[in-house]
Amino acid sequence: MEGNSKLSQFQPVKSIFEINREERMAPGHRACAGCGPMIAVRQILQSLDVKPVVISATGCVEVTTSTYPDSAWLVPWAHVAFENSAAVASGVEAAMHALKVRGELKEERPVIALAGDGGTFDIGLQALSGALERGHRMLYVCYDNEAYMNTGIQRSSATPFGAWTTTSPVGKEWPGKAEIKKDIMGIVVAHGTPYAATASISHWKDLMTKVRKAVSQNGPTFLHVYAPCNRGWRFEPKDTVEVAKRAVETRFFPLYEVENGRYRVTVPVAKPRPLEDFLSLQGRFSHLLKPENSETLKELKGIVEERWSKINAAASVQAQV
Amino acid sequence: MSDPRVRPVGPYPISQGGWHEGGSSKAYVTNDWRLEKPVVDLEKCVGCLYCWVYCPEPAIDLLDRAGKGPSKVRIDYDHCKGCGICQQVCPPKAIKMVPEEEEVANNGSI
Ligand code: SF4
Ligand code: SF4
Numbered sequence: 001m002e003g004n005s006k007l008s009q010f011q012p013v014k015s016i017f018e019i020n021r022e023e024r025m026a027p028g029h030r031a032c033a034g035c036g037p038m039i040a041v042r043q044i045l046q047s048l049d050v051k052p053v054v055i056s057a058t059g060c061v062e063v064t065t066s067t068y069p070d071s072a073w074l075v076p077w078a079h080v081a082f083e084n085s086a087a088v089a090s091g092v093e094a095a096m097h098a099l100k101v102r103g104e105l106k107e108e109r110p111v112i113a114l115a116g117d118g119g120t121f122d123i124g125l126q127a128l129s130g131a132l133e134r135g136h137r138m139l140y141v142c143y144d145n146e147a148y149m150n151t152g153i154q155r156s157s158a159t160p161f162g163a164w165t166t167t168s169p170v171g172k173e174w175p176g177k178a179e180i181k182k183d184i185m186g187i188v189v190a191h192g193t194p195y196a197a198t199a200s201i202s203h204w205k206d207l208m209t210k211v212r213k214a215v216s217q218n219g220p221t222f223l224h225v226y227a228p229c230n231r232g233w234r235f236e237p238k239d240t241v242e243v244a245k246r247a248v249e250t251r252f253f254p255l256y257e258v259e260n261g262r263y264r265v266t267v268p269v270a271k272p273r274p275l276e277d278f279l280s281l282q283g284r285f286s287h288l289l290k291p292e293n294s295e296t297l298k299e300l301k302g303i304v305e306e307r308w309s310k311i312n313a314a315a316s317v318q319a320q321v
Numbered sequence: 322m323s324d325p326r327v328r329p330v331g332p333y334p335i336s337q338g339g340w341h342e343g344g345s346s347k348a349y350v351t352n353d354w355r356l357e358k359p360v361v362d363l364e365k366c367v368g369c370l371y372c373w374v375y376c377p378e379p380a381i382d383l384l385d386r387a388g389k390g391p392s393k394v395r396i397d398y399d400h401c402k403g404c405g406i407c408q409q410v411c412p413p414k415a416i417k418m419v420p421e422e423e424e425v426a427n428n429g430s431i
Contacts, residue, residue, distance in 0.1 A: 021387075022386070025379065026344035028346035039406075068341075071346060074344045201375075238408065240377075241406055242409060
């Protein structure tokens with residue numbers, strides 16, 4: 001946990017040309033064409049000069065990158081169960097720490113736990129909470145595609161209000177998911193975590209800078225990455241980046257960071273695009289644009305505005321101090 | 322050894338478990354996944370690397386891997402799945418998607 005290690009130096013990404021060009025992920029993995037989570041993983045891996053150790057929970061990225069008998073990973077990597085990526089990453093970090101204290105560690109590496117929204121918001125939440133509380137020096141990344149995708153698009157607690165999934169169907173009785181998305185950032189921040197941030201695959205510079213800042217911290221850190229899934233959200237594979245970009249531009253997914261309790265909005269959206277610009281690209285929201293669901297749409301807009309104001313209020317209060 | 326988190330223990334023999342060679346997926350070809358293929362116009366390409374940063378595979382090969390400046394690109398047609406993201410994100414519109422069957426000069430790359 002020494003603060004003076006090489007990993008503690010933080011360099012924001014200034015230009016696309018300085019990022020590491022040696023591939024950390026091999027092609028030939030079986031992720032769907034235009035996979036958002038794979039874009040997230042590539043951007044995270046390329047942003048670091050040192051190869052990290054990655055511990056993957058069960059999820060889309062894990063099943064598609066380690067389809068027997070292949071592995072697409074060009075960094076040290078292990079697959080663990082759905083619920084325990086944070087626990088196993090804690091163990092890896094503790095072991096590396098022990099080796100370091102004994103003077104037997106050859107090379108320091110960042111430890112990254114990687115899980116989807118199912119493996120974070122639902123199934124892995126207690127392991128995540130434990131790792132945050134114990135204070136391991138590791139980065140926990142949640143790539144959020146807002147449902148259980150590779151098992152057949154079942155809703156998770158990260159699925160937004162009003163979205164269609166196979167288990168939050170749309171019909172006369174139900175206008176999509178009835179519950180709101182869990183505030184995972186709020187839960188993480190409540191642990192007193194030194195650094196937590198949201199990021200979107202569309203804003204690669206913001207994302208990569210946050211990864212670098214996270215691994216430079218001497219403690220547990222958390223990154224919530226918005227990673228659209230064209231199969232589950234029902235849009236064209238070519239639009240993956242566009243959908244992620246519109247999520248930011250409509251304030252649907254605010255990009256911010258919380259460093260030692262201080263909020264900062266990293267991508268301010270002064271003039272948001274209408275929410276419909278984001279919804280209309282996706283089949284999972286198509287029912288919300290029909291007149292009979294105007295109430296649900298209004299409710300969703302209210303949720304989006306409330307989330308935005310809450311984060312901005314926290315950020316501006318602290319800006320004045 | 323004064324760190325309370327570290328005690329002298331072990332070594333414990335641990336099972337190696339199952340493992341695969343890292344990066345072995347490269348031998349698996351995914352070119353039959355696509356209906357359209359991207360073709361790069363190297364005259365228009367300014368080497369900004371946007372397509373490379375956004376390709377989910379990666380199926381964008383950098384002509385200058387070792388450098389620290391702009392690099393033109395070529396498509397890895399063994400692994401490109403034809404999603405079309407590279408065409409969408411290319412600022413000077415140097416990439417176009419053409420039907421898979423179409424014959425392109427130099428196979429669209431150098
Ligand atoms: S079409 Fe998709 S998979 Fe093929 S090179 Fe472009 S971004 Fe990569
Ligand atoms: S995005 Fe376009 S201009 Fe930039 S490197 Fe790729 S092909 Fe060239």
